[in-house]
Structures are given as C-alpha cells and as structure tokens.
Amino acid sequence: MDKFLFLFGEGIKNLWRHKLTVFTSVFSIFLVLVVVGVLFIAEQNTQKLIEYMRSKYKIEVFFVDSITDKQAEQIVLEIRKIPGVYSTTLITKDQALQIYQSQFNEDLLEFLDYNPLPSSCVVNITRKKDGLLHVKPIINKIQSMKGVDSVNHQGRLINRIEKFYEKGLLGLSIVAFAIMLVTVMIISNTIKLTIYSKKDLIQALKMIGATNSFIRMPFILEGIFQSVLGASLAAGLLYGAVFGVNVLLGQLTSFTLHVQWTFLGWLFLIAVVISLFGSSRAISRFVK
Amino acid sequence: MIKLENASYSFKKGFSLSNIDLTIDDGEFVFLIGPTGSGKTTMLRLIYMNILPDSGVVRVGKYSSNSIKKRKIPQLRRSIGMISQDYHLLADRNLFENVALPLHVIGYSKSDMGDLVIEMIEEVGLTGKENHLPDELSGGEQQRACLARALIKDPDIILADEPTGNLDPVTAFDLVKLLEKVNAEGTTVFMASHNYSLIKSRNHRIVEIHGGKLRS
Structure with missing residues (x-):
C-alpha cells in the first residue's frame, strides 16, 4: 500500500x-x-x-384545369406511393381561391366569373436517407402522370446540395x-x-x-x-x-x-x- | 561473496572481457585498477547483472548468473549499493528525497524512513543540506549523497565505479576514507579506479585489469 x-x-x-x-x-x-x-x-x-435542408425541399404539382377533386385526390395518393416522397398536401381549387383571397385580400370571383386557380399538390421529400437523395426520378414520375399539368421544383439546387x-x-x-x-x-x-x-x-x-x-x-x-x-x-x-x-x-x-x-x-x-x-x-x- | 568464474563477455562493437576469475570475500575491500576502456565498468555491470556473461559464471551471494531469473535481478541489486562517477542523482529531487528513494523501492512507509534518511545524511556529513537540490551541492557532496543513497538500504556490497573521477584529490581521499569506514562495519567494497596514486597507499587488495583481462 x-x-x-x-x-x-x-x-x-x-x-x-x-x-x-x-x-x-x-x-x-x-x-x-x-x-x-x-x-x-x-x-x-x-x-x-x-x-433540415431536405425538409425545405418542396415540389409543387399543378393539375389540369378539367380535373375533379376526386381525381386529384387519386393522383395525390399515387404520388404518395413514389419512393422518396415523405408527405403530400392536396390544395383543391376552392382551397387555392381561399388562400389567394387571404393573401391578397381580393375576391377573384368579383371580376372573373370563374375560379382560374388550378388544383395542386405540395410534395415533401423524405428527410431520413443515408447517402445521396435523387429527386429527378421523382419529378419525372410525377410529370408523366395523367392529369398533371406542370411541376415546379428546385431540382438543380437540390441536386447540388x-x-x-x-x-x-x-x-x-x-x-x-x-x-x-x-x-x-x-x-x-x-x-x-x-x-x-x-x-x-x-x-x-x-x-x-x-x-x-x-x-x-x-x-x-x-x-x-x-x-x-x-x-x-x-x-x-x-x-x-x-x-x-x-x-x-x-x-x-x-x-x-x-x-x-x-x-x-x-x-x-x-x-x-x-x-x-x-x-x-x-x-x-x-x-x- | 562475489565470484567470477571464467566469465567472458563480448560487445558487438568488439571489446570483450575474457576469462575473468576473481573471488572477493565478504567484508573485503578490493580496488580494481586499470586504464580507461580496460573493462572496469563492464566487470561491475556483470556483478550487478546489468549484463550477463556469454560464458562462465558470476556469483553474488546466493545469486548465480546462470540460474537467476529476470524478475530476481532487482532483489540482487537491493543487496548492492552502486555509486558511480556520474552520481545519477535525480536533479528534480532534493537530497532527502534522493537518499530516501531506495527505501520507497523496498516498500518503507514515509513515517518509518524519516529518521533513517536523516541518520544516513549525517553519516556522510551532509547534515543541513537535506533540502538542497543536487545542483546546489558540490561534486564531493553529490558523491557523498550518492554514497548515502547506496548505503541506506544497508547493502552487503558496495560497487563503486570511478567514484573519485570528478573529485579533487582531497575530496577523493575523503571519499575513500568514508568507504573504508563503511567496509570496517562489514560491507564488502569493490571500487574501480584509474587513479593509482590515490589507492596505492591504502592497505587493500588491488586487482589490475588491462584490455579486458585480469593481471595478478
């Protein structure tokens, strides 16, 4: 000791x-x-x-004008199934109009007889994925769907990140x-x-x-x-x-x-x- | 008793000790004399088993070079007090701590060692310098501190390797007298030196070594 x-x-x-x-x-x-x-x-x-960055990625999908809410819902369900998609939010024509009114304080129906805003959907991409996340295939797949008019995305920026x-x-x-x-x-x-x-x-x-x-x-x-x-x-x-x-x-x-x-x-x-x-x-x- | 029987040792660089036969009885005082590089230090290293002979046997007390186990070598060294020309005092410890070091190795408690250390410092004439660091001591004082450290564990043998090499003649003579005093109390002393004038007047056996071989 x-x-x-x-x-x-x-x-x-x-x-x-x-x-x-x-x-x-x-x-x-x-x-x-x-x-x-x-x-x-x-x-x-x-x-x-x-x-955190991926949570900021957003893909906006606009549907053709002739689409019904039910059809739009159906397409959104299809989009949801694409691998890499985390969540989807459907914005119907009526909802789009309400958003417009609340943001711009104008009633479109007052000077137009119809609602010109299309139904759309906001797609969020999955956050938790090890390695590179490829968004281009997701965008291509959405674009190829029947009823989809256009897709707004930050594909290039996302790819760079x-x-x-x-x-x-x-x-x-x-x-x-x-x-x-x-x-x-x-x-x-x-x-x-x-x-x-x-x-x-x-x-x-x-x-x-x-x-x-x-x-x-x-x-x-x-x-x-x-x-x-x-x-x-x-x-x-x-x-x-x-x-x-x-x-x-x-x-x-x-x-x-x-x-x-x-x-x-x-x-x-x-x-x-x-x-x-x-x-x-x-x-x-x-x-x- | 120290006994070298036909002991030989070769260094890789060429120098060797050849067929050394020497017996030193208990309580004897023997000088080992020879020029620098003649093999004095190598012979002492063989005795404290810092190196083991290539052939032949070295016996020190109950220990023999051909049967000693590595872990027993420290025990052999505890029965030997070593002093050398370079002192090997620890520069960052004071005199008291340097002298007390062997007691720590043996396992003394702090309370038991105080008086022993003071007594030993007194015996070598360094009372009052307990708190001095080695570089605050003169060469002669450092050598006496070295002797105190060697003696504190009450060894059977003192091996001194050119202990007077760095000392002036008067201090060197004082050290030899101190070693004789230790020897008179029964400790075997084997001292290597190349200073013949210092040892010739002392009445002790002188062994001469030259080129790694003993001369009668």
Whole structure:
C-alpha cells in the first residue's frame, strides 16, 4: 500500500516536476482531441443539417384545369406511393381561391366569373436517407402522370446540395481517419519524448533495485493524468463552443447543433488508451 | 561473496572481457585498477547483472548468473549499493528525497524512513543540506549523497565505479576514507579506479585489469 501511494504520488508530483514537458504533452493532447471532437460534432450534425435542408425541399404539382377533386385526390395518393416522397398536401381549387383571397385580400370571383386557380399538390421529400437523395426520378414520375399539368421544383439546387453533402461526408470520413492516425502518433510520440527525457531517473531506479513494474507505474500514471487533463480541457472547450454556437444559431435560424455528449466519454477513452499504449511502448525501450 | 568464474563477455562493437576469475570475500575491500576502456565498468555491470556473461559464471551471494531469473535481478541489486562517477542523482529531487528513494523501492512507509534518511545524511556529513537540490551541492557532496543513497538500504556490497573521477584529490581521499569506514562495519567494497596514486597507499587488495583481462 505504501508503495502504491508512493507511486501514485510520484505520478502526480511528476506533473509538477516536469512542467514544461507536461505542458507540451497536455497541450498537444488537448489540440488533437479538440480537432477530433470538432469532427465528431460535424459528423453528428451533417446528417441533421441535410435533414433540415431536405425538409425545405418542396415540389409543387399543378393539375389540369378539367380535373375533379376526386381525381386529384387519386393522383395525390399515387404520388404518395413514389419512393422518396415523405408527405403530400392536396390544395383543391376552392382551397387555392381561399388562400389567394387571404393573401391578397381580393375576391377573384368579383371580376372573373370563374375560379382560374388550378388544383395542386405540395410534395415533401423524405428527410431520413443515408447517402445521396435523387429527386429527378421523382419529378419525372410525377410529370408523366395523367392529369398533371406542370411541376415546379428546385431540382438543380437540390441536386447540388445532395452532391455537396455526399462529397462532404466522404471528405469528413477521410479527414477523420487521417486525424485519428495523427492523434495516435502525436500523443504517443509526446509521451515517448517525455519518457526519453527521464532516462536518468530510470537508470537510477534500476541501479537501486526497482522492479520493472515499479519503474513503469509512475510513467503510465503520469501519461494517464496528462491525457485526462488534455481531454478535460478539450471537453470543456467543445462544450462551451457548442453552447455558444447554439445561442448564435438560435438567433438566426431554427437549426441548432445537436451533440450526443456521450462522445466526450469516447474522447477520454481514446486519450487514455493512446497514452497507455504510448507510455507502455516508450518505457519498454528502457525497461526490458 | 562475489565470484567470477571464467566469465567472458563480448560487445558487438568488439571489446570483450575474457576469462575473468576473481573471488572477493565478504567484508573485503578490493580496488580494481586499470586504464580507461580496460573493462572496469563492464566487470561491475556483470556483478550487478546489468549484463550477463556469454560464458562462465558470476556469483553474488546466493545469486548465480546462470540460474537467476529476470524478475530476481532487482532483489540482487537491493543487496548492492552502486555509486558511480556520474552520481545519477535525480536533479528534480532534493537530497532527502534522493537518499530516501531506495527505501520507497523496498516498500518503507514515509513515517518509518524519516529518521533513517536523516541518520544516513549525517553519516556522510551532509547534515543541513537535506533540502538542497543536487545542483546546489558540490561534486564531493553529490558523491557523498550518492554514497548515502547506496548505503541506506544497508547493502552487503558496495560497487563503486570511478567514484573519485570528478573529485579533487582531497575530496577523493575523503571519499575513500568514508568507504573504508563503511567496509570496517562489514560491507564488502569493490571500487574501480584509474587513479593509482590515490589507492596505492591504502592497505587493500588491488586487482589490475588491462584490455579486458585480469593481471595478478
């Protein structure tokens, strides 16, 4: 127990004794974890952002003038069955007239003897879909239906957004993978450098008869303390940043960043595992 | 007892120790003399089993190089106090903490070690410097601190590798006298040096090594 307390104390004291190397180490752990965290948050919110964008996609379908409400209802039911269609709203001729009157405060029937507005339908596209959403086939299918006069859509814009999303997702995955590799290397090398700078201590401990585990323990504990410290700082910054960004976004749009905070646990785990791996590898060079 | 029986060791770069036969009895004080690069440090490393012989056997107390398990080597080293020319004191710990380090390794509690450390610091003449860092001590004081660290665990053997190498003649002589005092209390001392003038007047056995071979 005395030995354990001593080793535990040494792990903590070493943080103070080697302030500069510890600062370098904690700072680099902090930096890479912030980058990893930002990627985590970006990944989590890309899907939410694209769903938000898709909720704004609208296809307006106008029916021929001669169509009855019943026929229009039938076509709307057909449209609803097309894969990729999330919801449909039928606007009958009478409803269109009411909308016109309420928006423009004019009664068309006063100066026209008939209702010139066609029946129409607003089509919303599905939001939840992994990967690229193709709207062109949906539009083509609607256009080919009997009774459909014209279709208003933002097909080009939607296609652009979808392609951008697809490329972004691929880019994000590549960057995340590269960052993870760099993270492992940076944290593990920083810890290695810290241990190399303490060759004298290791030599002295060997000479006085310290066992390998006695020599290893303070380094491993120090590595864990450093990674927990770096991860705590990174978690604090990320939490604060998400909070700040959401306050800002809340004033501009209904879209806010959504974060599953359990990922912070992963951040700590990554840091600790990498530091354990790094310190064990580095110390094994001196303690065989 | 330290016993080297036909012990040989070769480094990859070419230098080797060849067929060393040497016995040092318990409580003996032996000087190992030879020029720089003659193999003195290698011989000491063989004794504290930092390296193991390619052939032959090294026996230290109950431990033998041909049967010792890796995990037992720290136990052997706990019965040996090492002092060297480079001191190997920890620069970021004060004298008290440096001297106390071996007791932590053995598993002493903090409350038990205080008096022992103070006593040992007093024995090597460094009382009042407990809170000094190594670089606040002179070369001679650092070497005495090193000796205190070696002695605190009450070792059976002291191995001294050129302990006077960085000291002026007077301080070097004081250190040898200190080692003799330790030896008089029953500790075996094996001290390597290339300073013949320092040791010739002392009444101890001298073993000479040259080019990796012992001379009688």
